[in-house]
Amino acid sequence: MDVWLVFGYVVIIILLCIIVVGVSAVWPSLIGAPWVPVSRETAWKMLDLAQVNPEDSVLDLGSGDGRIIIMAAEKFGAKAFGIEADPLRVLWSRCAIRRRGLSKMVAVMWGNFFSQNLLDATVVTVYQGQKINKRLQAKLATELKAGTRVISYSFPFEEWTPIKTLRNPHLYLYVV
Numbered sequence: 001m002d003v004w005l006v007f008g009y010v011v012i013i014i015l016l017c018i019i020v021v022g023v024s025a026v027w028p029s030l031i032g033a034p035w036v037p038v039s040r041e042t043a044w045k046m047l048d049l050a051q052v053n054p055e056d057s058v059l060d061l062g063s064g065d066g067r068i069i070i071m072a073a074e075k076f077g078a079k080a081f082g083i084e085a086d087p088l089r090v091l092w093s094r095c096a097i098r099r100r101g102l103s104k105m106v107a108v109m110w111g112n113f114f115s116q117n118l119l120d121a122t123v124v125t126v127y128q129g130q131k132i133n134k135r136l137q138a139k140l141a142t143e144l145k146a147g148t149r150v151i152s153y154s155f156p157f158e159e160w161t162p163i164k165t166l167r168n169p170h171l172y173l174y175v176v
């Protein structure tokens, strides 16, 4: 094969990698919080505080590496769904879901949660920032079914009154 052709392919592959890594690193921070995962213990407490059960459909807004949705299915028997902006974390979490044989219970969508409809969830988990929570509040209030539990880590929804709070870690549970 022509050396220049091979060189061209290598340059294209390197450029594609740079674009994917760039999107992965920058885009989520522009539209929400960057990736800072909850600990497994906090993930457990979030799901436990919301009393997640096999009847539930759990939605994690900004699902990162998928740890909350995987735990919701594995330990609480719920169906779970994540929306994540970072393409590399979507890939990572899809591999983890498949490796654990959870493909029928857990799914992750690549995208911006502000552009998705949230209708089907019965429990919504959120670990974003104060500003994002402010923007999210109106969306959650209009799109979620009455009775949906919303559990936020670290940052409250200022215009709602939580029905339960935890101090360590800081968790806020609301019912829409």
Ligand SMILES: C[S@@+](CC[C@H](N)C(=O)[O-])C[C@H]1O[C@@H](n2cnc3c(N)ncnc32)[C@H](O)[C@@H]1O
Residues within 6 Å of the ligand: 028, 029, 031, 032, 033, 034, 035, 036, 037, 038, 060, 061, 062, 063, 064, 065, 067, 068, 083, 084, 085, 086, 089, 111, 112, 113, 114, 126, 127, 128
């Ligand atoms: C603080 S991390 C929480 C990750 C995960 N929920 C956890 O608790 O381990 C926030 C995540 O939200 C994602 N994110 C931020 N804004 C987003 C948006 N508008 N749509 C989808 N994902 C978003 C980031 O890429 C990041 O993975």
